[in-house]
Amino acid sequence: MSFDRIDWVQIGYAALDTLAMLGGALFFTVLFGLPLGVLLFLTGRGQLLQQGAVYAGLSFVLNILRSVPFIILLIVLMPVTTLITGTSLGVRGVIPPLVVGTTAFFARLVETALREVDRGVIDASRAMGGTTGQIVFHALLPEALPGILAGVTVTAIVLVDYTAMSGAIGGGGIGDLAIRYGYQRFQTEVMIVTVLLLVILVQLLQAGGNRLVQHFSRK
Amino acid sequence: MTPPIISLRHVTKSYATGAPGRGSANVALDAVELDIPRGDIFGIIGASGAGKSTLVRLINLLERPDSGAIRVNGRDSGTVTGGELLKLRREIGMVFQHFNLLSARTVAENVAFPLRLAGVRDKTQIAARVSELLGRVGLSDHASKYPRQLSGGQKQRVGIARALACRPPILLCDEATSALDPETTRSVLGLLRELNRELGLTVVLITHEMDVVRQICHRVAVLDHGRIAETGAVEDVFLHPRHPATRVLVREAFGETLVHDRLGASGHVVRLTFLGAATYSPILSHLAREQGVEFTLLGGKLGTIRDEPFAQLNVAFTGGDQRAALARLKAAGISVETLTEPAGGIPQQPLREFADVV
Numbered sequence: 001m002s003f004d005r006i007d008w009v010q011i012g013y014a015a016l017d018t019l020a021m022l023g024g025a026l027f028f029t030v031l032f033g034l035p036l037g038v039l040l041f042l043t044g045r046g047q048l049l050q051q052g053a054v055y056a057g058l059s060f061v062l063n064i065l066r067s068v069p070f071i072i073l074l075i076v077l078m079p080v081t082t083l084i085t086g087t088s089l090g091v092r093g094v095i096p097p098l099v100v101g102t103t104a105f106f107a108r109l110v111e112t113a114l115r116e117v118d119r120g121v122i123d124a125s126r127a128m129g130g131t132t133g134q135i136v137f138h139a140l141l142p143e144a145l146p147g148i149l150a151g152v153t154v155t156a157i158v159l160v161d162y163t164a165m166s167g168a169i170g171g172g173g174i175g176d177l178a179i180r181y182g183y184q185r186f187q188t189e190v191m192i193v194t195v196l197l198l199v200i201l202v203q204l205l206q207a208g209g210n211r212l213v214q215h216f217s218r219k
Numbered sequence: 220m221t222p223p224i225i226s227l228r229h230v231t232k233s234y235a236t237g238a239p240g241r242g243s244a245n246v247a248l249d250a251v252e253l254d255i256p257r258g259d260i261f262g263i264i265g266a267s268g269a270g271k272s273t274l275v276r277l278i279n280l281l282e283r284p285d286s287g288a289i290r291v292n293g294r295d296s297g298t299v300t301g302g303e304l305l306k307l308r309r310e311i312g313m314v315f316q317h318f319n320l321l322s323a324r325t326v327a328e329n330v331a332f333p334l335r336l337a338g339v340r341d342k343t344q345i346a347a348r349v350s351e352l353l354g355r356v357g358l359s360d361h362a363s364k365y366p367r368q369l370s371g372g373q374k375q376r377v378g379i380a381r382a383l384a385c386r387p388p389i390l391l392c393d394e395a396t397s398a399l400d401p402e403t404t405r406s407v408l409g410l411l412r413e414l415n416r417e418l419g420l421t422v423v424l425i426t427h428e429m430d431v432v433r434q435i436c437h438r439v440a441v442l443d444h445g446r447i448a449e450t451g452a453v454e455d456v457f458l459h460p461r462h463p464a465t466r467v468l469v470r471e472a473f474g475e476t477l478v479h480d481r482l483g484a485s486g487h488v489v490r491l492t493f494l495g496a497a498t499y500s501p502i503l504s505h506l507a508r509e510q511g512v513e514f515t516l517l518g519g520k521l522g523t524i525r526d527e528p529f530a531q532l533n534v535a536f537t538g539g540d541q542r543a544a545l546a547r548l549k550a551a552g553i554s555v556e557t558l559t560e561p562a563g564g565i566p567q568q569p570l571r572e573f574a575d576v577v
C-alpha cells in the first residue's frame with residue numbers, strides 16, 4: 001500500500017462533485033418534500049384540511065417510492081433523467097433519482113415534525129382568526145423548524161450514502177472513485193481515503209445539523 | 220337592559236363515538252340555554268367531561284352546533300362565513316389552560332401575533348400596542364424573553380396580553396388558572412378583575428373549581444352532563460345550591476360542613492347565612508341575652524365572595540324564645556333555613572332555668 005500513488009487532485013474534484021450532488025439534491029428534496037409534508041400533515045385526520053382520500057393517495061405513492069431500493073430507482077429513472085437534464089451521467093444525471101429517492105422520506109419527516117407541534121398552538125391561532133395559510137407559515141412551520149432541520153440533516157446523510165451508490169452507475173464523486181479505484185483496481189489506499197472523506201462529511205453534516213437544531217430550539 | 224353579549228338558544232352538540240358511520244353519538248351539550256350579560260365576569264363551572272370546552276369551541280366559532288342558535292356580540296354566528304367569521308373570532312380573546320404560546324417566538328412577538336394575523340403591518344403601531352399590553356399585564360421587563368424562560372403565571376399573563384391585542388369585547392378563559400398554584404391563581408384572577416373593571420371587558424371564566432368562581436365571578440352557570448343544571452348570582456348558587464352537581468362542586472371547594480347529626484338531630488337546628496355587613500353583627504350573642512336562646516355551633520364556613528364577607532353557620536338552638544329569635548334574624552337580613560325542627564314545635568316561652576339566669 002502506498003499513499004504516494006493517490007491522485008489528490010482527482011480526489012479533490014471527486015469531493016467537489018459529491019458536494020455538488022449533495023447540495024443540488026438536498027435543495028430539490030426540500031423544495032418538493034416540504035410542501036408535500038405540509039400537505040400530508042394538513043390533510044391528515046383531525047387536521048385543518050382533513051381530506052381522507054387525498055391523504056391516503058399521497059401516503060400510498062410516498063410509501064411506494066420509499067419501498068423501491070435506491071439502486072433500482074437509479075436504473076428505472078434513467079430515461080426520465082435524460083429527458084429532464086439531457087444526460088444520465090455525472091452530477092446532473094444523478095440529481096433527479098437522488099431527489100426522487102429522498103423526497104418521500106423527507107416529506108414523512110416533515111409530517112412527523114409538524115405533528116409534534118402542540119395542538120393548542122393551532123387552536124390558539126384559529127381562535128385568533130388566522131387563516132390556514134397564516135397558521136402554516138406563521139405558526140406551524142416556525143414551531144416545527146427544529147424538527148424539520150433535524151429531518152434535513154438525516155436526509156442529507158442519507159443522500160451522502162446514495163451519492164456514493166450512484167457512483168456505481170456513472171454518477172461521479174467520491175463513491176465513484178471508491179468503486180473504480182478501490183474496488184475494481186484494488187487500490188485499497190484510495191478506498192481508505194474515500195471512506196474517510198465520507199465519514200468526515202457525515203460527521204460534519206450531523207454536527208452542523210445538531211447546532212442548527214439547537215440554535216432554533218426554544219422549548 | 221342591554222341585550223346579552225353572548226346568548227345560546229337550545230344549543231345541542233354531539234360527537235360520534237365508535238366506528239365512523241356506526242356507533243352511538245356522545246351528547247356533549249344538550250339543549251343549552253345561556254345568556255351572558257355584557258360587562259359581567261361570568262363563570263361556567265362543571266366537572267371534567269361536563270361539556271365546558273365544547274361550549275367554548277362553539278362560542279368562539281371553532282365548531283358549529285348540531286342545532287340551536289348562538290349570538291355573539293349582536294351577530295348570529297350560525298350565518299357568518301369566510302372573512303366575517305375570522306373577524307368575529309377576533310372579537311373573542313381566548314386564554315388557554317396550557318397557555319398555547321408560540322415557543323419559537325419572544326413574549327413581544329407572541330403578543331404581536333394576533334395583530335399580524337389581523338393584517339396590521341405598521342411596525343411602530345404594533346410595537347406601541349405590544350408595550351402597552353405588556354405594561355398592563357406587568358411584563359414590560361420580559362418582552363424579549365422566550366416563553367420557556369417564564370413561570371406559569373407569567374406565561375398566562377402573556378396569554379392574556381395576546382388575547383387582548385385586537386381589543387376584543389369578550390375574553391374567554393378555558394381553565395385559565397387550572398395549571399397554576401393557588402397564589403398565582405389569585406394574582407391572575409386579580410388581573411382579570413382589573414381588566415373587567417377598567418376596560419369593561421366581558422370575562423367568561425370556564426373552570427371546574429368553585430373557588431375560582433367564588434373569587435371573581437358575578438354570575439355562574441353550572442354545567443352537568445351537557446346540561447345547564449342551574450344558573451344565577453354567585454352568592455345564590457354558592458350559598459344555596461339547588462342541584463346535586465352544584466352541591467358537589469361547593470363541597471369540593473369547602474369541605475363537608477354538616478356535622479349537626481353528632482349532637483342529635485332531635486334539637487332545633489338551623490342554617491344561618493350572613494352576607495356582607497351582616498357577617499360582622501354580633502346578633503347571636505344578642506339572641507342569647509335578649510331572647511334567652513342558647514346556641515351551639517355545629518359547623519359552617521366563613522369566607523368571601525368576591526370581596527364580600529359571608530358566613531354560613533349550622534346552629535342548634537336551645538331554650539328561650541326561639542320564634543322571636545328567628546324573626547329577629549330574618550329582620551336583620553340573615554337567611555334562615557331550618558334543618559331539623561324540635562319534636563314539640565319551636566319553643567316560644569323562655570324555659571324556667573333560662574328565665575332565672577336572665
Ligand SMILES: Nc1ncnc2c1ncn2[C@@H]1O[C@H](COP(=O)(O)OP(=O)(O)O)[C@@H](O)[C@H]1O
Binds near residue numbers: 273
Ligand atoms: N373532539 C371530540 N370528539 C369526540 N368527543 C369529544 C370531543 N370533544 C369532546 N368530546 C366529548 O364531549 C364531552 C364533553 O367534553 P368537554 O367539552 O371537553 O368537557 P370539559 O371541558 O367540561 O371537560 C366528553 O364526553 C368528551 O369525551
Ligand SMILES: [Mg+2]
Binds near residue numbers: 272394
Ligand atoms: Mg375542558
